[in-house]
Amino acid sequence: MSEHAAPRNGGPAAPGAREHAAKSVTAVRAGFVGLGQMGEPMARRLLGRDGGLVVCDVRPEAVRPFAEAGARTGADPAAVAAAADVILVMVRDDAQVREVVAAMLPAAARGTVIAIHSTIADGTAEELAARAGPYGVEIADAPVSGGFMGAHEGNLAVMLGASEAAAERCRAVFGAWAGLIVRVGPPGAGTRAKLARNLLQFVAFAAAFEAQRLAEAAGVHLRDLARVVRHSDAVTGGPGAIMIRDTTAPAPEGDPLRDILLHTRALAEKDLSLALDLAADLDVDVPLARISRARFARDLGVPHP
Missing domain, CATH: 3.40.50.720 (NAD(P)-binding Rossmann-like Domain)
Structure with a gap:
């Protein structure tokens, strides 16, 4: 040496x-x-x-x-x-x-x-x-x-x-x-990437807590919900599955991903609306769900006209 x-x-x-x-x-x-x-x-x-x-x-x-x-x-x-x-x-x-x-x-x-x-x-x-x-x-x-x-x-x-x-x-x-x-x-870029990654992690944790409050109020056993979440996230990739574009700008007409994003938008807005209705019926506060419903289309890259 x-x-x-x-x-x-x-x-x-x-x-x-x-x-x-x-x-x-x-x-x-x-x-x-x-x-x-x-x-x-x-x-x-x-x-x-x-x-x-x-x-x-x-x-x-x-x-x-x-x-x-x-x-x-x-x-x-x-x-x-x-x-x-x-x-x-x-x-x-x-x-x-x-x-x-x-x-x-x-x-x-x-x-x-x-x-x-x-x-x-x-x-x-x-x-x-x-x-x-x-x-x-x-x-x-x-x-x-x-x-x-x-x-x-x-x-x-x-x-x-x-x-x-x-x-x-x-x-x-x-x-x-x-x-x-x-x-x-x-140098510096590694930390910026880590902070963005951790933002996703901990906001996702907060969303998980919100989902648990709704499920608990609805009489769903939390351990059963957790098993389903872990299984389906292992299959789909969880939040990372939506990170498929090189930009956060709106997807233009002709973008090969646009149809997939429009389909995702429709599903998300329907399911978030149903979850918000359930939360209202059960008097459960779900602020992250409200924000997500309001901003989902824009953030996904396919805002409404």
Whole structure:
């Protein structure tokens, strides 16, 4: 395994110095900072890979099992940065991400990629990318979706905001725990995609609560309803099934999807109207259903004339 020959602190490379970009993909050295509920199962899937693994966490009890399994340990993020080519960061929030990255930049060799998996503000990712530039370090804005279940199963989705070169280096490491890696643009774009994805998730949760209130008032057993929802969503794809267009603009005449959208509009407006009638009869407040009924045609891309 080659030593880092590039100087620290973003200075000019010494004659004959080799940067990380010259390293074989299979020999990329991985680092992981933050071994919590998500980070621990992600990092565990990196054990035993070519290039090795170095880990760090403020809790010694989180680091100990990795050391016993053969991983190197770093006393702090700077130690990880000095020993890794691609460093994965899964800490709590923007403040912790800034603190960790600030500690790593002076210790990282030119060509290092720092991949941030924490959900942060998109402006933070852009800020850190600009701060890392003079060091010759790249920031990959790489939030994940799939929860701790996906982390344990090695089937997370990654929304990757990074340069093409940094994205390629990340794929060599992310593939150990990701089932889908989508480069969505430069740093900041990954977080913007994650926020949109989470908006869908939690608004859908709110809609599920509203549907449960209506079902409960109507005398439907909630566990029976839940079984039907999970089964049919597994077949149809759930809310994601409607995400089939490249734009949210109205679908013009001649659009090959227009007939499908018109059919969907008719079904939705009929069923939402029936649900609203039932809610009125049972005196159940369903604000999301009212909003959906009012906006569905426009949002679907086939507004009424």
